[in-house]
Amino acid sequence: MASKLSSLSRRRVIKTAGAVAVGGGAAALLGGGRLAAQGGAPAIATNAQGGRKYKAFVKSGPLLPEVVELTARPLTGNKCVVRMEAAQTCYTSVDQVLINGTPTNGPSLVGHGGVGIVEAVGPQAMSVRVGDRVILNLHAACGKCHNCLRMRSDKCNGPTDFPNEPFATMSDGRPVAGSRTGAMAEIAITYEDYLTPLFTDVSSAEISMLTCVGGAGLGMAMTNIPVEAGSDVVVFGGGPVGLSAVMGAKVKGASRIICVEPIQYRRDLALKLGATDVVDPNQYKERTAVAQAGFGGPGTDLFRDALVERLREMTKPRTDRRYAGGGRIGPDHILEAVGGDRIKPKSHPQGPDPTGVTVLQQCWELGSAIGSIVTCSVGQPADAVVRIPAAQWADGAKHHWPGTGGGTNDRRDSNRYCRMMETGQINMKALATRTFPLNRTREAYQVCADREVPATIVAPNT
Ligand SMILES: [Zn+2]
Ligand SMILES: [Zn+2]
Incomplete structure (x- = not known):
């Protein structure tokens, strides 16, 4: 076609x-x-x-x-x-x-x-x-x-x-x-x-x-809070937005790109398009609330979450020596493209939370102390709430940048995205x-x- x-x-x-x-x-x-x-x-x-x-x-x-x-x-x-x-x-x-x-x-x-x-x-x-x-x-x-x-x-x-x-x-x-x-x-x-x-x-x-989905995914990785070369990136969702975010992160030079997606063929495609690792979130569903809250990170989370723990482990730097450049806990960048399910898929698994709310909470918890979190999904229940401890909200240093366009400015970016298709840097045919x-x-x-x-x-x- x-x-x-x-x-x-x-x-x-x-x-x-x-x-x-x-x-x-x-x-x-x-x-x-x-x-x-x-x-x-x-x-x-x-x-x-x-x-x-x-x-x-x-x-x-x-x-x-x-x-x-x-x-x-x-x-x-x-x-x-x-x-x-x-x-x-x-x-x-x-x-x-x-x-x-x-x-x-x-x-x-x-x-x-x-x-x-x-x-x-x-x-x-x-x-x-x-x-x-x-x-x-x-x-x-x-x-x-x-x-x-x-x-x-x-x-x-x-x-x-x-x-x-x-x-x-x-x-x-x-x-x-x-x-x-x-x-x-x-x-x-x-x-x-x-x-x-x-x-x-x-x-x-x-x-x-590029209309809506592709532009949003590329924009999350490339525009307002661009992924840095050599960084660790977690992409939640392997639909057209998430896969575009994977491609954008690759173009920007991320060293590790982990795509979290419940459907097998989408995880396979993510690997072909630039992800270095994939994770099935249904393998890490254990999640319990805990009382303690602080500035984020282990010991101060509102939840004990198996997926967050797994992703922290995967993005653990080579050193935790704090006077030798270490001490980061969690990825540098998180790009979220999940959202609420409208219709249950016939022959593929849903994610752990079809409302799409839990993943937003996980984004916040997983983000490193100075990391970035870009979200662009829609479709969560109107009365859903994401909980952020007041001390983190007031005095933390995580960046959150939301918006369905993902930061893409259509008139500025559409032709440069086309150029990236011409040169094979991104593959929308897939x-x-x-x-x-x-x-x-x-x-x-x-x-x-x-x-x-x-x-x-x-x-x-x-
Ligand atoms: Zn759309
Ligand atoms: Zn205007």
Whole structure:
């Protein structure tokens, strides 16, 4: 599948884009958004996309989503039309897709992110052009808000100011709005703030792994608290996020990368992608509360935990002579990518705690006195609590850096991640091994939910 997508030549892509950018012609293809708008390119100035019919995987009310026909509304502002080539089925959407009863406010597209070709741009779009291959990211990156200006585009404030106007209409006349990253569709219509132009020959299927999962894993290892060369790293979770974190840690030069994962084939894959060791957490489930608390480390933990003890043992430095550079207890870096289970896998074991809360507690306990802990998981119960002794919280020196984007700034990092794929430094092909057409999107999510492969891809236009 990857080869099929990668064989789609840029020339053909541009030709295809030209065919549907009604009336756009060469001005729209070559001029790009702002220039074309100033020149009055018909596709842009006359909103020629309005009325266009297309298929999309839509969730409506409490019903399971299904592929339906939508009618596009005229393009406004900086919205763009992207012909989708590949979109990954993030595990965090499986309850929305497979379990009745998850309501939506109105008809809504499923998915968060993918890769495609820009076919039309609204009159205010500046950074993307018709014909561009773009990644549609999970997070907007407006580049202007408080958080974006401080390198936290994963927490971009911009979307709250974007007008939540419908971009399409259901056959029964209901408007479709709010699904800015819905990519399980023949075309995605979204604000340019979610789009990053790509300049690479890597296949769209591989790049689509960067949306949400891959970007989060690489970001945890490489961006805000980057893994240091020669360090010991523990990665909790061997799904697409954790495996990407393993690859990122390897790129950064970690000497020891231990992946903790309950599923055998994922542990095997982790070893192929850069882990030096793997651990099955179900082999170390003993865990009891103890009364004592202090600054962390053995003797002051809130829990006596077999997994934490095992990982401390594995990351024990060659010396504990404190005046000879020794004294570290626990790894230098911890990268967490577990989260709460939505659906129990059919034929693979769950981890010791399907809520995903225990592992967060273990991250804190395992972290060395000055170590870093980066977490990015979601799906824990809303009332769950992680306990941190007050003295550690107030006066300890463990760093904790959370966030679902893992620190990745999509516009800054997407093309450098692609470069790392070009050079073989990371291998997203190993994660994206099964591809489905749009009309089998639900099956793609089921395979994802069952953990049969690390990740599945939907190719909406095949
Ligand atoms: Zn996701
Ligand atoms: Zn922003």
